[in-house]
Amino acid sequence: MALAQKTLAGVAPTFYGMSKAIDELRKRRSALHAEIAETEVSLQGLLMSLTHIEATLRLLEPEITLKPPPKAKQKRAARGSVSRPVLSALRIAKGPVTTRDLAKAVLLSKGLPAVRVSTRALDQARYALKDLRARGIVVAVGNEGPVQTWALAPDVD
Numbered sequence: 001m002a003l004a005q006k007t008l009a010g011v012a013p014t015f016y017g018m019s020k021a022i023d024e025l026r027k028r029r030s031a032l033h034a035e036i037a038e039t040e041v042s043l044q045g046l047l048m049s050l051t052h053i054e055a056t057l058r059l060l061e062p063e064i065t066l067k068p069p070p071k072a073k074q075k076r077a078a079r080g081s082v083s084r085p086v087l088s089a090l091r092i093a094k095g096p097v098t099t100r101d102l103a104k105a106v107l108l109s110k111g112l113p114a115v116r117v118s119t120r121a122l123d124q125a126r127y128a129l130k131d132l133r134a135r136g137i138v139v140a141v142g143n144e145g146p147v148q149t150w151a152l153a154p155d156v157d
Helices: 018-060 083-092 099-109 118-136
Strands: 005-008 011-015 138-143 150-153
Touching: 005 018, 083 099, 083 118, 083 138, 099 118, 099 150, 118 138
Parallel strands: none
Antiparallel strands: 005 011, 138 150
């Protein structure tokens, strides 16, 4: 039986031949983690080099004004592409939901991985929640701050 299942104590059942694929995926995952760590170290080195160059420029020409590089213009989210998943997550939830979890819902609705929630996703969720609160659709529950929780307003279904 080519598709016979193996069951081991404490291990989820797998099909024969799948263990090689799982091993390869684990190796690739480890390699990506290592690459991310190397890239972060490289970025820190580049930032340090930039700091040194700017300090040297200031030593050689004290009156110099160094302008920051122009920031890339961020694309605006399409209308409803953030508030709809936020409202959907709040409707499904059994209780109050954190801003981070709502940002994850936004990422998942766009087909993006929600393992790490980016600052941009959090900002989009916060902006949508601010707008929804002003319109009386959601209410803040609990303490203000990084773990602010949200729920639908009592009269909204």
